[in-house]
Amino acid sequence: MLWPPSKTIQIKCSECMLGHFCFPAQLDSSDVLLLDALAKERVHLKRDEVLYRQGDVMNSLFSVRFGALKTEISIQSGQHQVLGFHLAGEIIGLDGIGEDRYQTNAIALEDSEVCIIPFDEFEDLAQRVPALQHQFRRIVGKELSQDKRHLLSLGSLPAERKLALFILNLDQRAKARGAVNHEFEFKMSRADMGSFLGITIETVSRLVKRFSEAGLIQIKQRSIKIIDIGGLHELAGELN
Amino acid sequence: MLWPPSKTIQIKCSECMLGHFCFPAQLDSSDVLLLDALAKERVHLKRDEVLYRQGDVMNSLFSVRFGALKTEISIQSGQHQVLGFHLAGEIIGLDGIGEDRYQTNAIALEDSEVCIIPFDEFEDLAQRVPALQHQFRRIVGKELSQDKRHLLSLGSLPAERKLALFILNLDQRAKARGAVNHEFEFKMSRADMGSFLGITIETVSRLVKRFSEAGLIQIKQRSIKIIDIGGLHELAGELN
DNA sequence: CGCTTTATTGAGAGATATCAATACTTGTGG
DNA sequence: CCACAAGTATTGATATCTCTCAATAAAGCG
Secondary structure, three states: OOOOOOEEEOOOHHHOHHHHOOOOOOOOHHHHHHHHHHOOEEEEEOOOOEEEOOOOEOOEEEEEEEOOEEEEEEOOOOOEEEEEEEOOOOEEOHHHOOOOEOOOEEEEOOOEEEEEEEHHHHHHHHHHOHHHHHHHHHHHHHHHHHHHHHHHHHHHOOHHHHHHHHHHHHHHHHHHOOOOOOEEEOOOOHHHHHHHHOOOHHHHHHHHHHHHHOOOEEEEOOEEEEOOHHHHHHHHOOOO | OOOOOOEEEOOOHHHOHHHHOOOOOOOOHHHHHHHHHHOOEEEEEOOOOEEEOOOOEOOEEEEEEEOOEEEEEEOOOOOEEEEEEEOOOOEEOHHHOOOOEOOOEEEEOOOEEEEEEEHHHHHHHHHHOHHHHHHHHHHHHHHHHHHHHHHHHHHHOOHHHHHHHHHHHHHHHHHHOOOOOOEEEOOOOHHHHHHHHOOOHHHHHHHHHHHHHOOOEEEEOOEEEEOOHHHHHHHHOOOO
8 A cells, every 4th residue: 555645755863853853862873864864755744644554454653744643543343442543753663573563553543743663673783783673672662651650540440630740741742842922723623632631521521610600711712821830730730 | 770580590481381372382302402491590479569560771682481470551640550460481571572571560469480581682582483573573572462462351351251351261261270179369459450450359259259150150258259250251252 | 605514512311439328258267 | 256447349320531433524545
């Protein structure tokens, strides 16, 4: 199956602004040059376009160059669960490394571009370059940790705390990407937020309103500005 | 810090009955011999003894030789969430590979023994033995997939379905370990089950009773026999 | 601009939690 | 080996959070 959108070939890892977040992080520049040979291709996705589907044979990892994606898992009976949101510099496709097939759908939340890292080539290289292997392990481990914290959130916390933690997490990631004054945009719909948090969109809406009325945040559609970050942390009960 | 319990040195991976489940699975026997040199030590744990704690520096992986453990994560505010139950042949400690510290507590549910795999030595070996690297990837990937399915369960399913899926999952693993007639023992308390499933022990109790009255299972304390496995699958809405 | 999608708001219902009491196990020490 | 204590599980009554259903409002898109 060909990619729905066209591939482009351009910027090298060694010249990419995202090095700090992405695979190159913590690698020697000599090692990053090796990556250049791998991540040659990129895909552009429009909103709602699918990068890969649950069940597809896993042959690549991807790193988000710009934009935002979500991953979600679903079962026959129709249920589906949003598992994560993925911003510039983040690696996706790791859910395929156990079974050789992706376990999730990855879908663009807005116009996005991702770098394609052919996995068998990557493996070969990693086998020869310990630093790369190590970096891969860190990235996988990060995802594992994240999922485990997410499990705590879904299993043990009331909706209010889940939402507070979610906002704080996005804030942190937005800040790392240059956002200031705790102001950023939600790239996902209320439905996606709700699914991610294990609550309904109505509950999301009501909680957002409550936070807003409590003076914790200011909301206008999908724009948010955190007013009282201490208050939010308190509400969240700390986790991060 | 020394291990609370004493270490023992004995059986080699190449001679272990568990090879089929454990690390050796799918490895050439020559490669398994290499593992022998690594997994030399074992720890015996009594019920409630802690194998490692959240925050401890991660320097080993472990494989369960016999017995059963749980892993759980907790936060300041007291909440804690059981993340998994681990039976013979299963690898634990992977949650530490991202941050170099374990992200969870691992606690014995009954008298258990685990093999210690020093992680730096393991890494060295894996760097030289691609098959081992590959196997490690599979194992990590499996855990990632599992966690993602667990997230769906916690986020999107009603208690009844969560419990049905849980029972079916345990049944499958018990069967793989030699159980017959869909009869096996819960190694964990109702509290642990509840935490794992994101419901209270009272709800667990009531659902178990309901399943029992519906003729799906027979329960006596922590022993269970599945009577109508089709019915359970139906209730679960399929996922596995 | 109108139409479709997305988000908000309200009223009511329901699943699960909480609180409380009882019953059952398990382990320990006499 | 029994008896008691401590931990664990069951059961019931009630409360509550969150969902569901329904209507409205706002935004994004062609």
